[in-house]
Each structure stands twice: as C-alpha cells, then as structure tokens.
Amino acid sequence: MDLPAALQPLEFLLGTWRGTGEGSYPTIPDFAFTQEITFVCYGKPVLAYTSRTWASDDGRPLAHESGYWRPAGDGTLEVMLAHPTGVVEVFYGEVTGQRVEIATDAVVRTRTAKEVTAEHRLYGLVGAELMYVEELAAVGEALQPHVSARLQRVQE
C-alpha cells in the first residue's frame, strides 16, 4: 500500500516501537516502565496509534492509550486520544523534520476520572530511536515533566 501523501511527514513514526522509560510526579513515587507503541496506516491519511506500558518491577499493566494522529498537510497535526482512566484529549501540534510537538487543546474527563488539565508532548527520532517526553498538569499541579522513554523499532 502506498502511503497517502499527507502522511509522509509522519512516515518516520510508522511501525511498532518497544523500549523503556521513567516517570515521576509530585503526588506519586517514581516509576520505571516498559512501553510498546504502534503507529499504523490503515489506508486513510491518518495514523492509528496505541501505547501500552508495564511496570519494570513486576510487569503489571500500567498505562494504555489509543487514538489517531491526523496531519493537516501544512506541517500541523491534530491528535485525538482516549484513555482508560476516563479522559479524552484533543491535541494540536507541529511536525518539524523528524520531531513532533503536541499540546492539549481540550481535555474532557468523566465523573470518575482524576483531574487532568493539560498535557504537552515532544516526540523525536534520534538516530534510530524514538524518544519522547511528556509534561502533565493534573490534580492541582502545574504542567511539568511526567514521563519519558526511549524506544527501538521492532517491526516496520
């Protein structure tokens, strides 16, 4: 399948990535995790995205998220994410070479969700590795670094 032209700026993300990361936040103990991310083109000019993490200490499942990355064709993109924690998010962002920066425009929470108010993420291909850092504003804390990881492509 030929990649739709609008997806070419995001081609460097395609595939399945696996690696490890670390997390911290003022309200919780530091933690380390294994992560698997997939970016798939299913034929439309959008990437289907999923991410899963597992605790490094005992392998228990941690975060999960899924959604879509939709380039606008002018170097900007929209990202729509759903979380099992009762949160959905819309991000706007920019693609610059092999680097994507996105920030939440809207965060919607169910009545049982924790108070997440904003997120900012930076993804970049560094050598053959996909690295990202995520900043989070939640439970009354200001936007600040929350998780980061370094991933290797395990499948095209």
Added chain:
Amino acid sequence: MDLPAALQPLEFLLGTWRGTGEGSYPTIPDFAFTQEITFVCYGKPVLAYTSRTWASDDGRPLAHESGYWRPAGDGTLEVMLAHPTGVVEVFYGEVTGQRVEIATDAVVRTRTAKEVTAEHRLYGLVGAELMYVEELAAVGEALQPHVSARLQRVQE
C-alpha cells in the same frame, strides 16, 4: 488471566467480532460495510476497544475508532472514544444483562472535524451474535439511526 470482577458484566463482549452492517444518513448515500470489533482485557478493570469498517462494494477502509469501556461496578459504565475524523467522545451508559446502552455526554471536535453533536448506541448479544444500532446527530440533523450491524465472534 482471571477477569477482574468489575468486568464480569461485560464478559459477553470479549473477543474479536466480524460481520456486516448498513448505514444511512440524510446527507449521504446509503452504504453497506464489513466490520471488525475487538474487546480486550489487558489486566485492568476496563475493556480496550477498537472497531474498523470497510465498504462492502470495493473494500476501501471506512470508519475506525478506538477507546475504552469502563464499568463503574453499579451497572453503569463510561466509554471513552477517539475517532480519526477529529472527534473524541465520552459516553455514559448502562449494562442490563447482555445489553449495553450508551449516550454521549461530551463530544469534542477539532477545527477540521465535521459537526458531530451527539451519539446514542445500543449493543446486545442476540443468540450468539453481537448486534448494535447507532444513532447520530451531526451536520445540523437531529439524532437518528445511522448505522447498524450484526457480528459473529471469530476469536475468544
């Protein structure tokens, strides 16, 4: 893996389902599609959900959506969905036997998305088949039937 107790009311949804459906709306021609839905437990008391559809006439990809179904333990549930069309949704609903009814509480759209304002869905296990009907309010039209399908479980 034992199913978390909170997920037992949704156990009838687990697995991969495949089948066919039909769609209509005042603003578009009627259409027929093949659909695959998956409901997976990854260890937490929530179901990870994905759905894909393909046009029956030529197999081109149509809709895609992903997210999470999270039972509250009292017969109610929350559903968080992301769509490649620039829409994210939060639904509230109820589980009654082998029937789930959900309706949007919040619909958030990006600046490039179509005007979707509300959705209502009813899923039910009828014999060995998963059937659903979805009503949609969008592009100025009132909430009305949009798609329905009948699916068979192809994988546990």
